[in-house]
Amino acid sequence: MPVFYGTEIDSSLMLGTAGYPSPRILADAFARSGAGIATVSLRREAGGGQDFWALIRSLGVGLLPNTAGCHSAREAVTTAQMAREVFATDWIKLEVIGHADTLQPDVFELVEAARILASDGFKVFPYCTEDLTVCDRLLAAGCQVLMPWGAPIGSGLGLNNPHGLRALRAAFPDVPLVVDAGIGLPSHAAAAMEMGYDAILLNSAVARAGDPVAMAAAMADAIRAGRAAWLADPMERTDMAIPSTPVIGRAFL
Amino acid sequence: MSVTVIGGGVMGLCIATELNARGIPAAILDRAPGPQACSWWAGGMLAPWCEGESAEPAVVRHGLGAADWWRDQGVPVTRNGTLVVSPARDTGALARFARRSQGHRMLDAQGIAALEPDLGTRFDRALFFDSEAHLAPREALAILSERLARTQAATGQVIDCRGLSARDALGDLRGVRGEMVVIRCPEIALSRPVRLLHPRMPLYVVPRGDGVFMLGATMLESDRRGPPTARAVLELLSAAFALHPAFAEAEVLELGADARPAFPDNLPRIRRVGGVIHANGLYRHGFLLAPAVARMVADHLQHQTRPEFMDADHD
Numbered sequence: 053m054p055v056f057y058g059t060e061i062d063s064s065l066m067l068g069t070a071g072y073p074s075p076r077i078l079a080d081a082f083a084r085s086g087a088g089i090a091t092v093s094l095r096r097e098a099g100g101g102q103d104f105w106a107l108i109r110s111l112g113v114g115l116l117p118n119t120a121g122c123h124s125a126r127e128a129v130t131t132a133q134m135a136r137e138v139f140a141t142d143w144i145k146l147e148v149i150g151h152a153d154t155l156q157p158d159v160f161e162l163v164e165a166a167r168i169l170a171s172d173g174f175k176v177f178p179y180c181t182e183d184l185t186v187c188d189r190l191l192a193a194g195c196q197v198l199m200p201w202g203a204p205i206g207s208g209l210g211l212n213n214p215h216g217l218r219a220l221r222a223a224f225p226d227v228p229l230v231v232d233a234g235i236g237l238p239s240h241a242a243a244a245m246e247m248g249y250d251a252i253l254l255n256s257a258v259a260r261a262g263d264p265v266a267m268a269a270a271m272a273d274a275i276r277a278g279r280a281a282w283l284a285d286p287m288e289r290t291d292m293a294i295p296s297t298p299v300i301g302r303a304f305l
Numbered sequence: 306m307s308v309t310v311i312g313g314g315v316m317g318l319c320i321a322t323e324l325n326a327r328g329i330p331a332a333i334l335d336r337a338p339g340p341q342a343c344s345w346w347a348g349g350m351l352a353p354w355c356e357g358e359s360a361e362p363a364v365v366r367h368g369l370g371a372a373d374w375w376r377d378q379g380v381p382v383t384r385n386g387t388l389v390v391s392p393a394r395d396t397g398a399l400a401r402f403a404r405r406s407q408g409h410r411m412l413d414a415q416g417i418a419a420l421e422p423d424l425g426t427r428f429d430r431a432l433f434f435d436s437e438a439h440l441a442p443r444e445a446l447a448i449l450s451e452r453l454a455r456t457q458a459a460t461g462q463v464i465d466c467r468g469l470s471a472r473d474a475l476g477d478l479r480g481v482r483g484e485m486v487v488i489r490c491p492e493i494a495l496s497r498p499v500r501l502l503h504p505r506m507p508l509y510v511v512p513r514g515d516g517v518f519m520l521g522a523t524m525l526e527s528d529r530r531g532p533p534t535a536r537a538v539l540e541l542l543s544a545a546f547a548l549h550p551a552f553a554e555a556e557v558l559e560l561g562a563d564a565r566p567a568f569p570d571n572l573p574r575i576r577r578v579g580g581v582i583h584a585n586g587l588y589r590h591g592f593l594l595a596p597a598v599a600r601m602v603a604d605h606l607q608h609q610t611r612p613e614f615m616d617a618d619h620d
Contacts, residue, residue: 073359075479076570103479104526107569206504262405 054228054250056197057143057175061114063088064245064275066230067268068255075107077264082111085268089114091145091253093121094135105138116177118145123158125165132169144169145199145232145253147179155205159186163193170194179232182216184223191227198224199232199253202244206256208236211243221248238274245278246286306606307461309334314342315442315591316584317466318449319599322378325456327603331464333453338446343468343563344591346485348511348521349442350498351375351593352387354408354434361572363613364590365407367597372438374596378452380445382438385497388412388421389432392547398502399430409434423493424549439498439511442592464602465583469528469566474578475585480528480564483521483589484537488545490555491516501548508544517558520545524589528564537562565589573598575605575615582606 054061067087072078082090090113092105108115117135122128125148132144148165150158157180166176170193178190182200190198200220203209211217212234221229231244232253241252252275261267308324310317313335324331339345353368376382389409391399403409412433414426420433465471472478495512511519520541523533538560545552567588568574575598576583584602587594601612 074361074569074571079569101525101527103528107479 054230056177056228059114061088061251062086063272064251064279065241065272066091066116066251066253067258068253069093069108070255071259072264075104078259079107079111080265081258081268082113084265085258085272087113087268087272089116091116091118091255092139093118094131094138114143115139115141116143116145117141118179119147119165121149122147123149123161125161125168128161128165129168132165132174133172136174142173143175143177145177145179156201157181159183159189162186163189166190166195167193177230182213182220184220187220187224191224197228197230199230201233202231202240203234205233207234208257209234210236210240214243214247217244217249218247235271238270241271242274242278242281245275246281248282251275307331308464308606309460309462310464310466311335312342312466312468312470313338313450314466314468315344315347315446315595316468316587316598317464318446318453319374319595320464320466320584320602321453321456322449323596323599323603324606325453327607329603329606330456331453332456333450337454338443338450340561342446343483343565344442344446346483346522346561346563347442347591348485348498348509348519349440349445349592350387350509350511351382351438351440352434352498353593354406354437355387355389355500356590356593357408358402358406360590361570363572364594367613368590368593371593371596375440375445375592378445378449380440380448382440383497384436384438386433386435387437387439387498387500388417388424389434389500389502390417390424390428390430390548391502393429395502395504396430398504399432402502403432406432406434408436421495421497421499423495423551424499427549437498440592441513445592462606463581465578465581466585468585469564471566471583471585474581475574475576475583477568478566478585479526479569480530481567481588482523482525482527482529482562482564484523484525484533484541484562485519485521485560486533486538486541486545486557487513487517487519487559487561488552488555488557489516490518490552492551492554493518493549499548501544503544503547506540506544508541508548510545510548518545518552518555522589530562530564533560533562565591573614575602575612577618 065087066089068091119128119131148161203212228250230251235254308331310321313333321331351372353365357365409432412431498511501508568586571588573586
């Protein structure tokens with residue numbers, strides 16, 4: 053099971069809390085998913101979200117507040133400081149948006165915010181791209197977890213750059229890696245886990261499904277299967293068929 | 306038996322109206338309808354089938370009779386249906402909405418233009434929910450309120466319809482903030498509410514007549530009641546612009562915001578707490594569900610039934 057900043061979590065699924073049809077369905081989805089961590093946004097609800105936050109706390113899972121909607125290091129740092137007070141945790145999912153259409157991270161502001169927050173004692177979970185150099189800088193800034201995107205937030209496109217994600221896993225074998233954003237289907241989540249990723253963070257794929265509770269269960273199953281497959285050391289791919297039963301005595305070319 | 310209803314928003318007015326119609330004297334204890342009630346800011350869509358896309362089936366079932374109930378109270382109800390469109394780059398949204406709702410048929414561009422000439426052929430496809438209706442919330446509240454003002458002050462059974470203010474007695478009630486804009490745009494005429502499905506900024510436009518439109522509404526998990534944020538206004542106006550560029554020339558008449566009372570499943574509740582009966586939690590379905598909840602409250606008082614939205618007593 054994944055270990056983030058010395059804390060072991062009993063599930064590889066991290067689930068967002070936005071956009072569900074109702075808080076009741078959100079709570080049911082969490083129960084069915086077995087998710088160990090809930091991400092929660094501070095910014096848009098600032099100044100009146102207490103009822104909703106109380107509801108999230110009552111889920112009984114770890115909380116990972118995020119800086120969703122921030123467009124600069126300064127905004128993100130302020131939001132993180134507010135989140136630390138509101139949720140009484142030094143964990144922060146650091147999100148600094150750089151592009152209006154793709155919502156992809158502004159990696160320059162991200163590294164700067166990570167440096168400031170890490171030196172202030174925060175345990176930073178940066179939402180980043182799969183760029184190796186950016187990830188190197190984030191680790192140097194004090195991050196001990198990396199959360200590369202699979203695809204743009206809310207797009208449901210899956211893993212846009214499987215090669216890049218595999219290269220990242222190979223480059224940082226000892227750093228906890230989480231695919232964050234872009235997951236639309238259980239097969240996307242399973243594919244990332246089969247690559248050796250430690251966890252999956254998703255929200256829309258469950259919240260926007262016709263039956264969020266059933267989709268939460270499907271995601272949990274897929275993530276378990278993908279993790280088990282990684283641990284089982286999958287066979288190598290080959291271009292030539294290798295028969296599983298002897299072919300001696302049969303005609304073959 | 307007589308009844309005092311605390312709270313003069315849509316819930317309280319509907320209950321008092323329904324009780325009086327059944328011969329049970331009921332009076333409202335509150336100011337006349339105004340901006341203090343969150344129903345003042347409502348869209349007034351009577352659109353059970355559209356709401357069914359994301360709401361529980363009970364919302365559809367109990368919302369179907371709303372238009373008739375309002376008509377029977379002498380409130381003008383426009384029965385022109387609802388049109389649902391999506392931006393060209395997000396056609397999947399319309400297919401998904403169609404899959405998850407009932408009571409609609411798909412129109413092509415010509416079909417849309419025939420219903421709403423000012424939308425012309427801007428959209429290739431739309432869902433048309435022909436049995437839905439809408440009303441003007443402030444007019445509806447005023448009609449009920451004025452009629453009730455002539456009833457004698459009553460005492461007796463207290464029914465608490467204070468909305469979010471009743472959180473002192475209803476611990477599981479929360480606020481869901483909504484923000485709206487009212488504009489005047491004489492260049493555009495619409496005959497029915499139009500919903501724009503947009504992954505980031507869903508919008509509905511409700512025509513109020515004389516070129517006036519209500520644009521709504523955001524949904525935020527917050528009980529803050531202060532003025533709309535710049536972000537909310539930007540999103541609502543941008544979405545309206547996406548629906549029709551002529552909205553850019555509109556005059557902004559009003560900005561509004563309030564917090565809707567809601568329970569965790571976003572369904573209403575009738576609940577006895579001590580001797581008081583609470584009716585609350587209409588969420589974004591005030592004008593749609595208040596008539597059904599009013600009937601349930603009246604049934605409960607008259608026949609001691611335990612209606613669908615009534616949960617365990619909290620003595």
